[in-house]
Amino acid sequence: MTTATPTPRATGPVSRIDPEAAYRRPTAPGPALLRLDSNEGVLPPQALLAQLAAADPELLRRYPEVSALEAALAARLDVPPERVIVTAGADEAIDRACRAFLEPGKSVLLPDPCFDMFERCAALAGGTLVRVPWRDGPFPLDRFLGHLDARTGVVVVVSPSNPTGAVATLADVRRLAAAAPNALLVIDHVYVEYADEDLTPGLLDLANVLVLRTFSKAWGLAGCRVGYAAGSPYVIGVLRAAGGPYSVAAPSIALALAQLERGVEPLRAHVARIRVERGLLATRLAARGLAPRPSQANFVLVECGARAQAIRTALAGRGVVVRDFPGRPGLETALRITLPGNPPDFEWLCEALDAALGAGEARP
Numbered sequence: 001m002t003t004a005t006p007t008p009r010a011t012g013p014v015s016r017i018d019p020e021a022a023y024r025r026p027t028a029p030g031p032a033l034l035r036l037d038s039n040e041g042v043l044p045p046q047a048l049l050a051q052l053a054a055a056d057p058e059l060l061r062r063y064p065e066v067s068a069l070e071a072a073l074a075a076r077l078d079v080p081p082e083r084v085i086v087t088a089g090a091d092e093a094i095d096r097a098c099r100a101f102l103e104p105g106k107s108v109l110l111p112d113p114c115f116d117m118f119e120r121c122a123a124l125a126g127g128t129l130v131r132v133p134w135r136d137g138p139f140p141l142d143r144f145l146g147h148l149d150a151r152t153g154v155v156v157v158v159s160p161s162n163p164t165g166a167v168a169t170l171a172d173v174r175r176l177a178a179a180a181p182n183a184l185l186v187i188d189h190v191y192v193e194y195a196d197e198d199l200t201p202g203l204l205d206l207a208n209v210l211v212l213r214t215f216s217k218a219w220g221l222a223g224c225r226v227g228y229a230a231g232s233p234y235v236i237g238v239l240r241a242a243g244g245p246y247s248v249a250a251p252s253i254a255l256a257l258a259q260l261e262r263g264v265e266p267l268r269a270h271v272a273r274i275r276v277e278r279g280l281l282a283t284r285l286a287a288r289g290l291a292p293r294p295s296q297a298n299f300v301l302v303e304c305g306a307r308a309q310a311i312r313t314a315l316a317g318r319g320v321v322v323r324d325f326p327g328r329p330g331l332e333t334a335l336r337i338t339l340p341g342n343p344p345d346f347e348w349l350c351e352a353l354d355a356a357l358g359a360g361e362a363r364p
Contacts, residue, residue, distance in 0.1 A: 013104070013126040033319030034348055036338035039162070039191075039299050042220040042270040043342075048258055052251055064250035072260050073213075073228050079204055085236050086256075088247040090190050090212045090227035095121045096242040097210060097229075098154065101184045102127035106153035109144055113331055115162045115188060127153060134161065135330055136293055139168035141175060148180050155180055158188040160195050163325070163336050165295025167195055170202045177206045184235065187211045190227070191297040193218035193271055194278075200230065207232045210239075215256050217298060218267055224252035270341055274298045277339040277346050284350060288357045299338045308333045314356035320349055 066086045074081040087093040094117050102108060104126035110118050112131035122129055128151070132143045144155065155176060159168040177185045189211050192198050203209045210231040216222035226248055229239060281300050282292040291303035304311055312324050312335055322338070325331035340346050 013124050034340070034345055035321045036299075036340065036349065037321045037323040037336070038222070039217060039297070039336075039338045040220070040222045041217045041298065041341065042266075044220045044255075044259065045262075045266075048255055051258055052254060055251075055254060059250045059254060062250070063246050064248060064253055066248060066253055069226075069253050069257050069260075070228070072257060073230075076260070077200060077204065077230055079230060080233075082233050083204070083236055084228055084230050085239050086226065086228045086248055086253070087239075087243075088227070089216060089225045090188065090214045090229075091117050091121075092243065092247055093210075093212050093227055093229040093239065094118055094186070094188075095124075096239045097184060097186055098122050098125040098127065100238045100242040102153045105151065107149075107151045108154040108156060109147050109152060110156040111140075111158060111161065113161075113163055113325075113328060114156065115158055118156050118158075118186075118188075122154065134164075134166065136164060136166060139166070139172045141172045144176055145179055148183070152180060152183045155183050155185045156188065157185070159199065160191040160295070160297040162188075162191065162297065163299075163323070163331065163334075164293055164301050165191075165297040165299060166293070167197070167296050168199075170197070170199050173199060173203060173209075174206070177203075177209055181208055183208065185209045190214040190217055193267065194274055194298050195296040204230060207234070210235055215259065218271060219256070219259050220270075221252070221255055221259060224249075224255050226252050226256045273341055274339050277341070280346075281337065281339065281349075284353065288353075290357075298341070299336050301334055301336045303334050305333050308335055311335065311356050315352050318352040318355060320352040 069086050070084045071081045074084045077084065087096065098121040102122055102125035107128040107130050108122040109130045109132055111134040113135070119129060130147050132140060132147060134140050157168050157173055157176070160166065173187060185208055187199065187203060187209060189200060190213060200211050203211055210229055212227065212229050215224060215226040278295060278300060285292045285300070285302050293301045295301065308324060312322055315322055323336040325334060340349060
């Protein structure tokens with residue numbers, strides 16, 4: 001008779017989450033030569049790596065010091081440094097906010113669809129998910145207001161939305177914040193550099209608002225995992241207490257500072273290129289009978305109907321990987337295409353789309 005080897009068992013909210021549901025980067029159905037599935041931004045200049053290679057070895061020996069980066073970001077936002085926290089990507093800020101402001105019996109209001117990490121972190125904190133549909137069109141303020149109650153601990157607004165690219169207005173967000181003074185209103189603004197309006201300056205006077213930003217998109221440092229959040233001194237202090245002091249590596253901090261020191265002109269040039277590609281791609285997709293959604297991010301979500309998986313597979317056969325959403329209600333027949341941000345790769349994408357969709361239809 002054999003005895004089963006005892007194994008530790010998870011407890012608390014995490015025990016109710018299927019381990020198989022852990023996030024994994026989607027696999028490509030073919031050779032991934034041009035990855036347009038994760039919304040990474042511009043390729044940083046080679047000089048950044050050279051600058052890092054010339055750094056003092058003490059950078060690696062010592063625990064990281066983040067105060068200089070927080071001060072630089074605070075100066076850009078025109079707030080004191082104690083109102084900014086640097087985190088390991090925006091993901092860590094989401095995790096800290098959920099652990100600090102949610103618990104069993106508390107709920108989080110979030111748009112549906114929404115960036116996956118909000119749902120995961122809220123569930124791990126024991127919060128109840130309240131999904132408010134926002135698939136297209138203006139931000140559904142009245143729906144959000146209708147779901148607020150005494151149990152609401154966190155309210156999430158992703159603008160520009162991931163995965164749709166839709167945006168909320170400053171007036172909508174301020175009304176929502178005023179209606180929920182005892183809840184934390186989290187504004188996921190990680191794609192804001194590509195949008196028509198940055199809501200950050202109009203929100204930082206509100207005590208219950210936390211604005212999330214990142215170096216992973218327009219700044220091109222997704223591999224460094226550097227994000228940051230801005231809010232009231234109390235909220236930022238709570239976020240500091242909700243995690244460890246050394247979550248961002250020193251080389252990542254140095255590279256983020258170096259990107260800031262390059263100034264805004266490279267960023268503006270990248271954003272201008274993305275906006276051009278965004279319009280061209282939407283026009284091209286519509287001309288082929290597909291339904292691209294209006295976007296203010298660095299991607300286009302396109303409704304493909306029954307052809308979605310065939311198109312994705314055909315693109316992958318030409319080395320182009322785009323994001324699909326199997327099992328996501330309302331998104332099963334949609335594809336999200338990251339804009340490459342440079343002419344050669346954009347031409348590659350367009351040629352692959354032409355081949356995937358078949359020749360003969362009108363082209364813009």
